[in-house]
Amino acid sequence: MKNIYFIFLLIVLTGCNYTESSPGRGVSKELAEKRFENISSIRYKLHFDIPDDVNSKIEANVEISFALDKRDVIYLDFFHDSINPVYSLIINDVNVKPVILDEHLVIEKGHLKKGTNHLSIKFLAGEQSLNRRDEFLYTLLVPDRARTLFPCFDQPDLKAIYELSLTLPNGWIAMANSNSVEVKSGYMKFAPSEPLPTYLFSFVAGKFKQHRASSADRIITIFHRETEPYRISQCDTIAAQIFSSLEWLEDYTGIPYPFSKYDIAIIPGFQYGGMEHAGATLYADRTLFTGENPTSAERFARAKLIAHETAHMWFGDYVTMKWFDDVWTKEVFANWFAARMVTPLFPEMDHNLAFTDSYFPPAYEEDRTLGANPVQQPLDNLNNAGLVYGNIIYNKAPIVMEMMVEVIGEENFRKGIREYLEKFAFSNATWDNLIEILDSYTEVDLNTWSNVWIKERGRPEVKISMAENGGVKLAQKDPFNRGLEWEQEMLNIVSEDGFIYPNVDGKAYALFITDSLNNDILLERLPHFTPLTRGSLLITLYENMVAGYINPEGFSDAVCDMLLLENDRIVFNRAVSYLASANIRYLQGTSASQRAADALWRISSSTKTGDLRLTAFRSLVRFAWGEEWALLFFDILKNPSKYTGIKLSERDFINLAYESALRNPLLYDEIKRLALTYINGKDRREEFSFIYPALSPDKAVRDSLFRTLLEKENRVVEPWTASALTYLCHYSRSKDAVNYITPALAILPEIQRTGDIFFPRNWLQALLSGQRGDRASLLIIDYLDSAKIHPLLRGKVLQQADHIINPKARR
Numbered sequence: 001m002k003n004i005y006f007i008f009l010l011i012v013l014t015g016c017n018y019t020e021s022s023p024g025r026g027v028s029k030e031l032a033e034k035r036f037e038n039i040s041s042i043r044y045k046l047h048f049d050i051p052d053d054v055n056s057k058i059e060a061n062v063e064i065s066f067a068l069d070k071r072d073v074i075y076l077d078f079f080h081d082s083i084n085p086v087y088s089l090i091i092n093d094v095n096v097k098p099v100i101l102d103e104h105l106v107i108e109k110g111h112l113k114k115g116t117n118h119l120s121i122k123f124l125a126g127e128q129s130l131n132r133r134d135e136f137l138y139t140l141l142v143p144d145r146a147r148t149l150f151p152c153f154d155q156p157d158l159k160a161i162y163e164l165s166l167t168l169p170n171g172w173i174a175m176a177n178s179n180s181v182e183v184k185s186g187y188m189k190f191a192p193s194e195p196l197p198t199y200l201f202s203f204v205a206g207k208f209k210q211h212r213a214s215s216a217d218r219i220i221t222i223f224h225r226e227t228e229p230y231r232i233s234q235c236d237t238i239a240a241q242i243f244s245s246l247e248w249l250e251d252y253t254g255i256p257y258p259f260s261k262y263d264i265a266i267i268p269g270f271q272y273g274g275m276e277h278a279g280a281t282l283y284a285d286r287t288l289f290t291g292e293n294p295t296s297a298e299r300f301a302r303a304k305l306i307a308h309e310t311a312h313m314w315f316g317d318y319v320t321m322k323w324f325d326d327v328w329t330k331e332v333f334a335n336w337f338a339a340r341m342v343t344p345l346f347p348e349m350d351h352n353l354a355f356t357d358s359y360f361p362p363a364y365e366e367d368r369t370l371g372a373n374p375v376q377q378p379l380d381n382l383n384n385a386g387l388v389y390g391n392i393i394y395n396k397a398p399i400v401m402e403m404m405v406e407v408i409g410e411e412n413f414r415k416g417i418r419e420y421l422e423k424f425a426f427s428n429a430t431w432d433n434l435i436e437i438l439d440s441y442t443e444v445d446l447n448t449w450s451n452v453w454i455k456e457r458g459r460p461e462v463k464i465s466m467a468e469n470g471g472v473k474l475a476q477k478d479p480f481n482r483g484l485e486w487e488q489e490m491l492n493i494v495s496e497d498g499f500i501y502p503n504v505d506g507k508a509y510a511l512f513i514t515d516s517l518n519n520d521i522l523l524e525r526l527p528h529f530t531p532l533t534r535g536s537l538l539i540t541l542y543e544n545m546v547a548g549y550i551n552p553e554g555f556s557d558a559v560c561d562m563l564l565l566e567n568d569r570i571v572f573n574r575a576v577s578y579l580a581s582a583n584i585r586y587l588q589g590t591s592a593s594q595r596a597a598d599a600l601w602r603i604s605s606s607t608k609t610g611d612l613r614l615t616a617f618r619s620l621v622r623f624a625w626g627e628e629w630a631l632l633f634f635d636i637l638k639n640p641s642k643y644t645g646i647k648l649s650e651r652d653f654i655n656l657a658y659e660s661a662l663r664n665p666l667l668y669d670e671i672k673r674l675a676l677t678y679i680n681g682k683d684r685r686e687e688f689s690f691i692y693p694a695l696s697p698d699k700a701v702r703d704s705l706f707r708t709l710l711e712k713e714n715r716v717v718e719p720w721t722a723s724a725l726t727y728l729c730h731y732s733r734s735k736d737a738v739n740y741i742t743p744a745l746a747i748l749p750e751i752q753r754t755g756d757i758f759f760p761r762n763w764l765q766a767l768l769s770g771q772r773g774d775r776a777s778l779l780i781i782d783y784l785d786s787a788k789i790h791p792l793l794r795g796k797v798l799q800q801a802d803h804i805i806n807p808k809a810r811r
Contacts, residue, residue, distance in 0.1 A: 022102045023075045023102060025381075026384075027381060027382040032382070036155070036157050039067070039153060040069075041067040042158055042159070042160035043065045043192075044062055044152065046060065046062045046163070046164050047060060047062075047164075047166070050166060050168055057125075058130070060150060062119075062120075063120050064119040066116070066153075068112060068114055071109050071114055072109055073108055073109045074109075077144075077147035077151070077152055077153065078100065078147055086098035086100065088120075089120075091117070091118075092117055092118055094111060096111055103147070123150065125150060129141055129146075135207045136172075136204070136205065136206020137205055140282070142757060143199055143382060143385035143757060146199060152198050156198075156320050156321060156323065157197070159195040159196055159428070161195060162177060162192070162193040164178075164190045165187070166187070168187065168188065170185070172205050173206075173207075175205075175223050176190045177279045178194075178261065178279060179191050179260055190203075194260065196278055200277050202275075202277035204282065207225070208223040209232075211224065211232070211239075215240070220262055222263070224265070224285075230292045231289040241345065242264070246313075248340075248341045249341070255425075258313065258314070258425075259279045264283060265283070266288050266289065267283065267284060269284070269687060269720060270284035271719060271756045272756075274306075274309040276313065276334075286651070291648075292649060293610065293647045293649065294649075295615060297573050300342065303346070304338050304339070307341040311337040315329075315330050316330030316334065318421065318425060319420065319424040319427065320427075321430070324379055324382060324385035325379040326376065327385070328397050329431050329434065331397065332398055332401050335359070335395070336401045336402065339351065350568075352505075356532070356536055357539075357570050357571075359398050360399065360506070361542075362391040364459065364539070365391055365799075366391040368511070368543070372392075372795075372799070373457050374457045375454045376431060376454050376455050386755075386759075387760065388792065400509075403453070403507075409441075413438070416437050416441050419437050431454065456482070458478070460511070461477040462502075462511065464492055472494060486509075488510075501533070502514060502537075502540055503536050504529075505532065506533075506536030513544065522541060534566075539574070542555070547808060547809075552592075553592040555578075556596050557595065559582075560599040562575060563575055563576065563603060567609075569612065572615065576600065576615055576619040580619040583623040584622065584623045588625065593625070597623070597625075600616045600620040600624075601624075603616040613646060614646060614647060618652070618655075631664075633656060634663075634664050637653065653675065654678070654688060661692070662695055662733075668695065676688070690720045693705045694723075695727055706743075709721060709724065709725060718762065722765075725740075725744070725766035726766040726770070728740065732770075733770070734771055738771060741776060745783045751763050752790075760793060764799075776804050777805050780801045781805055
């Protein structure tokens with residue numbers, strides 16, 4: 001009887017699910033469209049009382065004003081773990097008993113009026129997206145997580161002005177979207193923000209240091225927790241790259257920076273590389289702070305990330321997508337512009353090659369799989385919006401944008417972008433809105449052209465053969481048999497002795513297939529092309545190997561030969577990455593793998609530049625196996641001064657410790673002791689202590705750690721969680737790790753519901769990348785056959801399991 005009574009009480013308190021008046025869980029497109037037609041002029045005045053104890057609840061209140069075109073029932077979004085998270089509700093000066101129905105606070109029609117309305121709500125702040133640690137916290141509300149923190153209209157096209165105040169523990173400081181206007185002990189108040197969607201509302205609070213930098217009349221404050229001087233000294237470089245990005249965008253768009261300030265916080269264990277909250281951008285410490293001797297690739301990646309997040313101030317923050325099916329529009333602009341913005345910072349670099357290398361390989365990783373998705377994906381509810389993120393929107397979309405710019409012309413594209421920004425300033429736009437503007441600057445039918453590239457999934461397969469007239473013959477195939485044709489320019493060259501060099505400028509997007517003899521010639525001649533052509537052909541050859549047209553051993557040996565002569569950093573980095581991937585996936589335990597390891601060690605010990613030596617060594621430790629390598633890696637960890645040609649950073653020593661522990665089970669405790677001598681900083685030591693048990697030689701320890709990861713309270717720092725799961729499922733332990741597949745997949749809907757946008761993909765990648773064999777394949781197929789999961793989530797499984805379940809990808 002007790003259980004029956006509890007279930008009845010819960011139904012009374014929370015409301016029956018999906019009644020006729022229920023808006024349904026999450027934020028449906030229907031609800032969003034209805035609210036957009038009726039609600040405007042939204043303003044939030046928020047206060048959070050943050051206690052010193054991380055386990056204590058956060059009391060909060062919000063005053064919300066908004067205008068209604070007509071009187072109607074209003075649903076505020078509020079998804080909370082507690083049964084009664086709302087303490088009081090005042091609607092237009094009348095106290096009303098709060099009613100929560102299906103993740104919504106119901107505001108009945110009878111309490112509302114046409115025109116301006118006022119709500120005052122006292123509530124318990126939700127903590128799903130209030131990332132709390134002992135000494136700091138930060139909000140991360142993209143795409144629909146504002147509703148897990150406070151009652152709101154959580155959709156991107158209901159922009160609002162935010163006024164925030166915080167009560168803080170002693171010694172804490174805070175940063176938000178706007179400037180502080182009142183600061184005293186234990187309290188901060190911030191000025192009203194510019195109009196923002198809910199997912200961009202942000203604050204960070206805790207024990208942080210501040211570094212201020214200035215350029216002309218602009219000031220940036222960098223919040224960080226670093227203690228190492230060499231890392232703190234990088235703040236001026238970071239600020240200079242932000243200033244450069246802001247100036248570039250102001251010049252290109254003709255629009256001054258549209259927000260009142262630009263500050264950043266660098267967060268230990270932050271989930272993403274960065275997040276573009278207007279005036280309060282957040283970055284991960286691992287992406288913004290490099291080692292003492294960063295490679296050119298690391299410096300380039302940081303500059304590009306800064307450019308990407310800064311571009312979002314115009315594309316995403318100033319003009320925002322109307323619905324998250326178009327979230328890719330902000331990401332395509334950010335990545336496409338980032339590639340342009342870093343060009344003057346790295347004048348020595350071939351930026352056409354950098355573009356090809358940056359975007360084509362990760363796009364192909366997902367577009368070649370059974371789970372390939374279109375750039376623009378249909379979205380029914382914002383509680384599934386996180387699933388639209390992935391390599392396709394971040395990497396395929398900029399490739400398509402580059403094609404479109406070539407069709408329109410650079411100057412016409414710039415004119416169109418300026419018109420787009422002016423028309424939709426501090427408002428919302430769709431892809432179709434953009435295409436309508438750009439269409440007026442060209443005679444090409446952009447709608448028809450973009451439909452195949454944007455609204456359909458997959459990449460074409462282009463078979464290239466010799467034509468009778470001495471040219472080339474192209475036969476295009478749709479891998480999903482829909483009869484699609486992808487329009488694009490392809491530059492293919494025929495050599496004097498009659499062999500085909502496909503896509504030599506790296507601009508076309510496809511799987512380019514030539515016959516086996518032609519592939520052999522390409523592998524043999526690979527070192528002798530220009531860097532751009534080498535980079536493009538290397539990508540083509542790797543994709544052919546994955547597709548089964550090239551033998552992995554032949555590919556590995558050819559890349560080893562190429563690397564001995566290679567001095568272009570971009571091509572070299574791509575080659576060693578592909579070499580490690582080929583050996584991990586196809587060649588473990590073979591003589592070819594030993595040859596590859598020997599080649600990388602020779603390069604690591606050679607007279608090549610330090611960048612190349614370190615990059616080769618990093619790839620070597622990923623796949624070299626056997627007693628010889630185990631002892632070498634341990635010796636480097638123990639006696640690094642013997643290996644003066646390899647300049648390892650703190651992060652390198654940590655990764656080397658992980659790989660050494662896998663290969664030297666009897667030295668597990670000794671390796672842990674050594675590793676801790678290299679790690680400075682409380683946050684990074686905590687990270688190491690969290691992950692290291694995943695390397696234990698004791699299966700019982702690993703199994704125990706895995707079970708803890710199944711509980712959401714143990715997955716608070718998602719990058720640490722993904723790293724731990726990756727090592728638990730390392731390819732060298734696949735026979736044991738296969739037992740983790742079923743329970744880890746079983747909680748996948750919970751991973752999506754409680755994790756941030758990239759976490760379902762990262763969880764699946766960590767779980768499945770090292771798995772092999774028929775049993776793993778059967779377990780995954782059984783799950784896909786029986787689980788009732790959203791189609792977008794199913795696609796994520798198919799993408800990460802492709803090497804296991806796709807007959808074309810298996811060996």
